[in-house]
């Protein structure tokens with residue numbers, strides 16, 4: 001699926017790619033609605049009916065990924081609420097081996113996430129990932145999300161790379177599309193971002209079920 005001899009840089013998304021999206025889905029669709037309902041004396045369903053349109057209205061924008069935005073908008077301490085369910089943070093199977101083998105093969109391992117610094121810190125503190133990455137980049141450093149066309153050009157101010165010799169592995173199809181438009185040559189989607197949900201429709205992108213399928217050797 002990938003010819004590793006043609007790749008120098010490996011751009012990796014975090015949530016849903018290296019980490020199980022179950023944490024995030026549970027957090028936004030179960031935990032936040034529950035706490036919001038408690039705070040406002042609503043039923044869980046009423047809380048969901050209020051929250052889902054709010055979430056949808058800014059999906060794919062930098063604010064959607066911003067903890068400070070939601071803390072203010074919902075008047076809930078989102079960072080604290082994430083701490084409450086941090087036991088659900090899980091690394092997908094074969095990710096650790098994959099990152100170790102990338103290093104052995106001399107590839108540059110770059111985390112490129114839309115996650116806010118506080119979410120990123122929580123996940124790095126509760127997984128072994130930070131020691132297995134060469135560079136960790138949050139889109140908030142650039143102020144634009146991966147979904148925007150100019151993200152991949154702006155990224156060069158933080159990480160020099162050759163789009164022809166780079167692979168982006170991401171469960172976010174809008175991010176894969178913007179990377180494709182920019183000219184990143186190798187793109188891979190994820191069939192099962194959330195271990196508790198079914199297979200994702202990845203459109204026309206090539207995709208993996210597990211990192212075992214693209215393990216570099218040598």
Ligand SMILES: [Mg+2]
Nearest residue numbers: 013015016171
């Ligand atoms: Mg993702």
